[in-house]
Amino acid sequence: MDQAVEKILLVVDEEMSSLKALARLGRQAGMRVYGFETPAALPAWWRENAEKCISQRAPVCLVLDMKSQAAVLASLPAELARISPIVCIGRDAAALSSHQRLSADVFAYLEKPFSLQAMAEVLVAAFHEQARQLGAQRAEDSVRQGFARLTRRETEVCGLVVQGLQNKVISDVLGITLKTVKAHRAKVMAKTGVRSLADLIRAHDIWLRAGEGK
Amino acid sequence: MAEEGLNFALFPSVGEIAQRQLCWVKPEAPISEAARLMHERGVSSVLIQRAGQVHVFTVEDLLHFTAAGRDGDVRVEGASHPVLRIGEDERVLAALEMLESRHERYLGVEDGAGELVGVVTYTDILASIDPSVLVERKTIGELIARNAVYTFTADWILEDVLCHLHRLEDAIIVVEARRPIGILTTKDLFRLVAAGSPLDVPLGSVMTTPVAATQLAATINEVLVLLKARQIKRAVVVDEAGEVVGVVTQSQLVGFAYGSWVNLIKYHASELRELVGILESKARAYEQEARTDPLTGLANRRQLQEQGGQEIERVRRYATSSFSMALIDIDFFKRINDTYGHLVGDRVLQELGERVSSLVRKTDLVVRWGGEEFAVLLPHTDAHAAAEFAERLCQHVAATPFHANIAVTISIGVSVYRGEESLQALFERVDSALYEAKRAGRNRVASA
Numbered sequence: 001m002d003q004a005v006e007k008i009l010l011v012v013d014e015e016m017s018s019l020k021a022l023a024r025l026g027r028q029a030g031m032r033v034y035g036f037e038t039p040a041a042l043p044a045w046w047r048e049n050a051e052k053c054i055s056q057r058a059p060v061c062l063v064l065d066m067k068s069q070a071a072v073l074a075s076l077p078a079e080l081a082r083i084s085p086i087v088c089i090g091r092d093a094a095a096l097s098s099h100q101r102l103s104a105d106v107f108a109y110l111e112k113p114f115s116l117q118a119m120a121e122v123l124v125a126a127f128h129e130q131a132r133q134l135g136a137q138r139a140e141d142s143v144r145q146g147f148a149r150l151t152r153r154e155t156e157v158c159g160l161v162v163q164g165l166q167n168k169v170i171s172d173v174l175g176i177t178l179k180t181v182k183a184h185r186a187k188v189m190a191k192t193g194v195r196s197l198a199d200l201i202r203a204h205d206i207w208l209r210a211g212e213g214k
Numbered sequence: 215m216a217e218e219g220l221n222f223a224l225f226p227s228v229g230e231i232a233q234r235q236l237c238w239v240k241p242e243a244p245i246s247e248a249a250r251l252m253h254e255r256g257v258s259s260v261l262i263q264r265a266g267q268v269h270v271f272t273v274e275d276l277l278h279f280t281a282a283g284r285d286g287d288v289r290v291e292g293a294s295h296p297v298l299r300i301g302e303d304e305r306v307l308a309a310l311e312m313l314e315s316r317h318e319r320y321l322g323v324e325d326g327a328g329e330l331v332g333v334v335t336y337t338d339i340l341a342s343i344d345p346s347v348l349v350e351r352k353t354i355g356e357l358i359a360r361n362a363v364y365t366f367t368a369d370w371i372l373e374d375v376l377c378h379l380h381r382l383e384d385a386i387i388v389v390e391a392r393r394p395i396g397i398l399t400t401k402d403l404f405r406l407v408a409a410g411s412p413l414d415v416p417l418g419s420v421m422t423t424p425v426a427a428t429q430l431a432a433t434i435n436e437v438l439v440l441l442k443a444r445q446i447k448r449a450v451v452v453d454e455a456g457e458v459v460g461v462v463t464q465s466q467l468v469g470f471a472y473g474s475w476v477n478l479i480k481y482h483a484s485e486l487r488e489l490v491g492i493l494e495s496k497a498r499a500y501e502q503e504a505r506t507d508p509l510t511g512l513a514n515r516r517q518l519q520e521q522g523g524q525e526i527e528r529v530r531r532y533a534t535s536s537f538s539m540a541l542i543d544i545d546f547f548k549r550i551n552d553t554y555g556h557l558v559g560d561r562v563l564q565e566l567g568e569r570v571s572s573l574v575r576k577t578d579l580v581v582r583w584g585g586e587e588f589a590v591l592l593p594h595t596d597a598h599a600a601a602e603f604a605e606r607l608c609q610h611v612a613a614t615p616f617h618a619n620i621a622v623t624i625s626i627g628v629s630v631y632r633g634e635e636s637l638q639a640l641f642e643r644v645d646s647a648l649y650e651a652k653r654a655g656r657n658r659v660a661s662a
Contacts, residue, residue, distance in 0.1 A: 017366070020374035035256055115367040 039071035066090035146192035229302030232332030246286035368418030396421030539599030623657035
């Protein structure tokens with residue numbers, strides 16, 4: 001894993017105290033923290049750093065004041081938006097809770113005043129989620145690459161195998177010999193890098209969900 | 215009475231401000247028709263006679279109904295509710311209290327016969343009362359409605375939150391589960407900085423605790439009293455659950471209350487003068503009551519003690535001529551009471567009081583000592599002159615019959631104040647002289 005890559009925490013809040021406290025918190029946890037009082041400075045920051053974050057697969061989390069969230073998301077590169085958890089903060093409890101009902105892509109809400117301990121725990125969970133997202137993305141990538149290498153006939157055989165058909169039945173369905181079915185099947189396992197039928201079924205599922213199965 | 219007039223000026227009666235054109239609709243009329251009628255007549259409610267009860271359908275009901283996306287063809291009776299009623303002679307404050315306690319906005323106004331004669335709305339009432347009169351009723355909740363407050367938990371680092379302390383009146387409230395546990399003011403920060411204390415410490419280690427908290431429902435006056443008693447400048451305001459909702463400072467409160475007083479004085483100067491006049495005359499009456507005997511209107515013992523003390527003081531300080539005291543008792547007063555009744559007895563007491571008063575100098579003090587006993591304080595009077603006065607009084611009373619031709623005699627003990635003794639000692643000597651006069655056969659004077 002890319003343990004060496006530094007975690008990046010972006011904070012946007014008009015309350016200077018939040019920026020300072022999170023910078024302190026992040027420092028203690030070995031993160032690199034960037035604080036912004038308004039979302040206006042963010043597009044420039046992305047232009048300079050987004051490329052690097054994406055290529056290095058840097059774990060990025062965002063802590064955003066509820067008021068600035070929309071503006072931040074508008075400038076956030078899509079590739080990062082997909083995998084970067086957002087922690088939403090604010091002082092207006094009522095507004096925060098109605099906001100919570102409206103936006104599903106926020107990882108967590110913390111109402112001010114939150115304790116530093118609570119924030120630290122949320123950040124750990126957020127980076128954990130980020131790693132999970134990143135891992136899932138990697139798995140998906142490798143599955144997609146594997147399936148892309150299959151021939152048309154191998155793809156056909158794979159589709160029948162994951163339906164649970166026996167080799168004999170497959171040979172009847174496709175009108176090929178049992179030996180050929182076995183050979184295709186071995187190729188499928190090798191190219192997708194799976195070791196068992198169960199793994200193959202799971203990978204096939206991911207491949208289908210990624211929208212490239214048909 | 216004057217007090218009535220005062221009330222009138224500050225708070226009109228409900229009848230005075232009621233809308234008297236009542237707008238009735240049939241219970242089966244559709245809501246759309248009620249709405250049209252309200253619009254045409256420029257009123258905010260219509261009335262419906264329903265099952266012997268008066269119901270009201272208001273603009274608010276209409277909006278609520280419309281917001282629910284319902285059909286205007288529905289009968290108006292389905293969306294109406296019974297209207298609260300109040301007598302037209304009631305003051306608007308009573309109406310206000312009624313509406314606030316029931317969370318209503320409309321009241322039916324009825325005359326003495328219970329006949330509905332008008333409608334009064336919450337808005338009508340507020341408009342009729344000078345806002346300054348409402349100060350006493352204003353609560354903290356209304357004052358802090360727009361006040362932002364910075365709260366943090368105790369683990370936040372002082373250095374990080376300094377940015378919220380700009381002005382002298384700023385403060386940071388430290389909370390735990392939203393309840394206030396400490397406070398840090400700009401002044402506290404100054405103190406820490408001046409002392410060179412480290413600032414990278416948790417708020418919990420530098421906050422002031424406990425915090426003076428006040429309820430949202432507290433009145434401005436109550437909070438001012440609290441701040442004064444604790445000698446602090448601000449109070450944290452909490453809601454029913456004890457959770458922080460804001461901060462009020464003394465200057466805010468004073469400014470608010472003072473501003474209201476200024477307005478009150480500006481617009482109601484004559485009423486205030488009247489009110490002050492009433493209070494003063496009442497105070498004078500109380501003062502008088504505390505110092506006089508209700509039956510005879512003479513001074514009471516308390517006054518005698520006071521003036522006797524002053525006389526002693528005067529004699530000691532200036533070594534002027536001394537003063538004397540006479541103690542008078544009606545002979546066989548019990549017999550008068552038993553023969554003629556207590557009313558006549560009282561009359562005799564009053565008459566004796568008048569006679570004694572008519573025979574003394576302006577500077578002398580006549581006192582009802584209690585029961586059938588009277589006392590006279592005689593400034594600048596030596597023993598001889600005092601005895602002479604007592605003798606004259608004794609003879610005058612015996613010579614002139616009282617009311618209903620009742621013969622009354624009195625016995626008198628008299629003595630002069632001897633320097634250095636107490637007032638109590640003088641009383642005792644005069645009392646024993648009186649006893650002497652009684653024992654010697656009454657209707658006479660004895661000196662001590």
